[in-house]
Amino acid sequence: MHFSLTEEQTAIQDMALNFAKERIAPGASEWDETAHFPADVIRGTAGLGMATIYVPAEQGGSGLSRLDGALIFEALSYGCPAIASYISIHNMVAWMVAKYGTTDQVKAWMPKLASMDWLSSYCLTEPGAGSDAAALKASARKDGDHHYVLDGTKQFISGAGAADFYFIFARTGGEGAAGVSAFVVMKDTPGLTFGALEKKMGWNAQPTRQVIMENCRIPASNLVGGVEGQGFKFAMSGLDGGRVNIGACSLGAAWSAVDKARSYMFERKAFGKNLSDFQALQFKIADMATDLEAARMMIYRAADALDRADPQASLYSAMGKRYATDLGFDICNQALQIHGGYGYLKDYGLEKLVRDLRVHQILEGTNEIMRVVISRKVLSGNRP
Ligand SMILES: Cc1cc2nc3c(=O)[nH]c(=O)nc-3n(C[C@H](O)[C@H](O)[C@H](O)COP(=O)(O)OP(=O)(O)OC[C@H]3O[C@@H](n4cnc5c(N)ncnc54)[C@H](O)[C@@H]3O)c2cc1C
DSSP states (O other): OOOOHHHHHHHHHHHHHIIIIIHHHHHHHHHHHHHHOOOOHHHTGGGGGGGSTOOOGGGGGOOOOHHHHHHHHHHHHHHOHHHHHHHHHHHHHHHHHHHSOOOHHHHHHHHHHHHHOOOOOEEEEEEEEESSSOOOOOOEEETTTEEEEEEEEEEETTTTTTTEEEEEEESSSSSSGGEEEEEETTOOOOTTTEEEOHHHHSSSOOOEEEEEEEEEEEEEGGGGGOOOTTTHHHHHHHHHHHHHHHHHHHHHHHHHHHHHHHHHHOEEEEEEEGGGGHHHHHHHHHHHHHHHHHHHHHHHHHHHHHTTOOHHHHHHHHHHHHHHHHHHHHHHHHHHTEEEEHSSSSGGGHHHHHHHGGGGGGGSSSSHHHHHHHHHHTTTOOOO
């Protein structure tokens, strides 16, 4: 068991951190205020191989590991969790194409996903199917031998309206998980429209909208993998990685919050002393740093389990996501507290981190659903 990063991993993380500091952090608060999606900045990560991080090189990806991916998302999130999280969703979609697409699909789609000429969205949730995703109602019916027609509405879709490539789960068969298939729908397909921009607490630098399909006719060759009934399996395996990634995004935001709090403790005076002289605050930052390190270990371990196809990978991903997103939110909130009233102002960037991280406890499976996954394993004697 090795607890240190390799030289290459350190270099990869440094590269992502530099990008975060130079290209993402300077715009983050304005994008949050104006609900601007900086597609040009996001596309800038493609040139660094960050659009298809853990897609194998022979399929046109960067050929890095899940652990490398976690290090990259953590670093990008140091600049802005909303931007890093969107990039993580794009990577999740690219990986699902690589893993489950036919050879022809990978050939046709991967180059544009790798260059981010096409930005992507992952479309599972519906107005009546969130945590219980297998209850989804969107339908896909065969129309002759060469087409499917999709109908239904997807809810809360990150990147919707801005993305070009929609990875959509729809029902081709009966009730439950076995009736779900996965399709790719391009933005300009007649019958595909988007709901109004959702007004959110955080994550304002990326759009969230409904994706609406009305008589949306697509080529049968857009059925991912060319086989019906596999979609739910794809969706869930994508989410294991998605959980690690969103946990990593919480780590990066918490890391920046600890850094901000530490600097502030040397700047701000009260009762004739620096804040850094008060033991209560020394202990607070000690706990924040300890929690951050514990969360990091869980996320890195889950990423490593995915890399090794460890049978416990889903369990570690759920544990890591639950822990890192809860602790990450708490660390940002504590950093805000250390800033006193100034932490509550937009100028210091702490309130944005708290708002952005709140949703990490809700999506990619809520933290209650993480507990459902974990308790099922533990109670079945599976672990630990
Ligand atoms: C900003 C944002 C972006 C998103 N992006 C995407 C995206 O890109 N693609 C996508 O497909 N989805 C996306 N989502 C949807 C997200 O994944 C869902 O909101 C989430 O899965 C929860 O579903 P729900 O909102 O319908 O809540 P519900 O499922 O209605 O849950 C309500 C509450 O009940 C709890 N609950 C439900 N079932 C159980 C249970 N069995 N045991 C205990 N508690 C339970 C939940 O934890 C929650 O607290 C996004 C959501 C948001 C807010």
